[in-house]
Amino acid sequence: MSILVIAEHNNAQLNPATLNVVDAANKIGGDITILVAGENCAEVANQAASVAGISKVIVADDAAYGHQLAESVAPLVAEVGAAFDYILAAATTTGKNVLPRASALLDVQMISDIISVESGDTFKRPIYAGNVIATVKSIDAKKVMTVRTTAFDAAAAEGGSASIEAHGNVHAATNAEFAGEELAKSDRPELAAASIVVSGGRGMQNGDNFEMLYKVADKLGAAVGASRAAVDAGFVPNDMQVGQTGKIVAPDLYIAVGISGAIQHLAGMKDSKVIVAINKDEEAPIFSVADYGLVADLFDAVPEFESKI
Amino acid sequence: MKVLVAVKRVVDYNVKVRPKADGTNVELANVKMSINPFCEIAVEEAVRLKEKGTATEIVAVSMGAKPCQEQLRTALALGADRAIHVETDAELQPLTVAKMLKAIADEEKPDLIIMGKQSIDGDNNQTGQMLAALTGMPQGTFASEVAIADGSVSVTREIDGGLQTVKLSLPAVVTTDLRLNEPRYASLPNIMKAKRKPLDTKTPEDLGVNVEARVQLVGVEPPAQRSAGIKVADVDALVEKLKNEAKVI
Numbered sequence A: 001m002s003i004l005v006i007a008e009h010n011n012a013q014l015n016p017a018t019l020n021v022v023d024a025a026n027k028i029g030g031d032i033t034i035l036v037a038g039e040n041c042a043e044v045a046n047q048a049a050s051v052a053g054i055s056k057v058i059v060a061d062d063a064a065y066g067h068q069l070a071e072s073v074a075p076l077v078a079e080v081g082a083a084f085d086y087i088l089a090a091a092t093t094t095g096k097n098v099l100p101r102a103s104a105l106l107d108v109q110m111i112s113d114i115i116s117v118e119s120g121d122t123f124k125r126p127i128y129a130g131n132v133i134a135t136v137k138s139i140d141a142k143k144v145m146t147v148r149t150t151a152f153d154a155a156a157a158e159g160g161s162a163s164i165e166a167h168g169n170v171h172a173a174t175n176a177e178f179a180g181e182e183l184a185k186s187d188r189p190e191l192a193a194a195s196i197v198v199s200g201g202r203g204m205q206n207g208d209n210f211e212m213l214y215k216v217a218d219k220l221g222a223a224v225g226a227s228r229a230a231v232d233a234g235f236v237p238n239d240m241q242v243g244q245t246g247k248i249v250a251p252d253l254y255i256a257v258g259i260s261g262a263i264q265h266l267a268g269m270k271d272s273k274v275i276v277a278i279n280k281d282e283e284a285p286i287f288s289v290a291d292y293g294l295v296a297d298l299f300d301a302v303p304e305f306e307s308k309i
Numbered sequence B: 001m002k003v004l005v006a007v008k009r010v011v012d013y014n015v016k017v018r019p020k021a022d023g024t025n026v027e028l029a030n031v032k033m034s035i036n037p038f039c040e041i042a043v044e045e046a047v048r049l050k051e052k053g054t055a056t057e058i059v060a061v062s063m064g065a066k067p068c069q070e071q072l073r074t075a076l077a078l079g080a081d082r083a084i085h086v087e088t089d090a091e092l093q094p095l096t097v098a099k100m101l102k103a104i105a106d107e108e109k110p111d112l113i114i115m116g117k118q119s120i121d122g123d124n125n126q127t128g129q130m131l132a133a134l135t136g137m138p139q140g141t142f143a144s145e146v147a148i149a150d151g152s153v154s155v156t157r158e159i160d161g162g163l164q165t166v167k168l169s170l171p172a173v174v175t176t177d178l179r180l181n182e183p184r185y186a187s188l189p190n191i192m193k194a195k196r197k198p199l200d201t202k203t204p205e206d207l208g209v210n211v212e213a214r215v216q217l218v219g220v221e222p223p224a225q226r227s228a229g230i231k232v233a234d235v236d237a238l239v240e241k242l243k244n245e246a247k248v249i
Ligand SMILES: Cc1cc2nc3c(=O)[nH]c(=O)nc-3n(C[C@H](O)[C@H](O)[C@H](O)COP(=O)(O)OP(=O)(O)OC[C@H]3O[C@@H](n4cnc5c(N)ncnc54)[C@H](O)[C@@H]3O)c2cc1C
Pocket: A200, A201, A202, A203, A204, A226, A227, A228, A229, A230, A241, A242, A243, A244, A245, A246, A247, A257, A258, A259, A260, A261, A262, A263, A264, A265, A268, A278, A279, A280, A281, A284, A296, A297, A298, A299, B013, B037, B038, B120
């Protein structure tokens, strides 16, 4: 079996999500190649070549791939992927944007968000906001899948010595261009990678009050997340939303503050190892998944918690 | 400018879906069905474009069994001008839906296609990207802002790192995220008016699309359950548990 893993990166650093995808590839078993599409991304290719268990890295280095536009990267993935039995990417916004487009170009019915490999053609994935786990079997000759990173371990970033090969043919989009970005800047760990996440919901009342959570997070080395309600209300930016249609996290510790625990929120965090809920409503559904529930007013409890950790 | 909007009938987002006892599929008997929330946002966006005078006609499309005409009627009540129902009882997958939408787009020649980023039943997040691939159109996925100007559309996209803006030439496919707009409710007079708006029916065969599933459902199961936790009396007890029992801080 030959497996193509699409690298997730920012042209400088290989995103750790790629290591989880490599773990899923290892579970399938076979010869693994990583495709790095980007601009001035030689360093990423080197990092990819060091990942344990990789036999080859293919680099497509061109201005056309600098911003991961699907109109450029998908035809590249389809071209390179034509020779592979499996094409895998992380279920990040980049993977979700590019891979379905490549899959359609290859006339393959893609499988989104796999959480386990049952056999070479059978996989598990959550549906209905994670209320149900489906086992699905692909009858396409080629399998194209995104991988839920929290469901797989990280392959070792070091120890490999794959060969690096340049891919010459460029697919430059003519109907789409990058026009700008506003990236969140933070010294705190990324939500997806953090081992502790502190999240706030509508109960926080406003953006300024999130300062309380940032203080807790900084003491614990944690990332800060939010519910949809907190994002919609403008307390915090969209990239902090945890849930069915936001980010999926599974840290060692998840602290939900002023979050009621709607199924769409639970879908994004209920695989966390330990869950703490702080909510003044003892009937709040978040308590049904919390290992430790504290019924309290968050405006008293959070500062006290911060002072005692 | 003509806008095509794809709307899907799904289990209402408030319903907690469970597997059937025999594990063959989810229990869908007597559950409330609605228009997929992301599709509702797609319809709203199209209607706002029409209100601004940018769009001249809105065509709503849905694929599935007979009852999805209810969701098409909702789209008509919200402001779509006409509807197309592709009727089939088959279990549809994103690539199949994308192929049918492509056949409809070839006929209708829309300038913009707006769809949801994700159906909340299958959680696929594929169809818009696939339709864009099949039609060769550019794609603006996970949109939180859409601005049309001179034959192009600027789409602000919600991405993991923050926001990204892309400029696409028309025709293009846009998929909606939650923050794009807040959908309105259909008024009673508009619901009445929608009953008289045109709704065409087609079959997958009319569109030349084979509906056979290439990903088969082997079975379903409930997710791993968490064991019941405890309530702690105060912050001291919480800190003590986290330090000494869970050992996570
Ligand atoms: C299509 C769709 C997709 C969605 N996707 C997501 C998603 O990805 N992520 C997500 O989170 N949601 C999502 N939602 C929204 C979800 O259904 C809920 O509306 C949302 O999670 C509620 O956020 P919340 O818990 O912050 O707010 P609320 O439900 O309003 O809860 C606020 C909580 O704060 C508590 N509280 C208030 N004041 C205090 C105080 N002083 N001290 C202590 N506690 C206090 C209250 O008791 C209450 O439990 C989605 C919904 C739809 C329809």
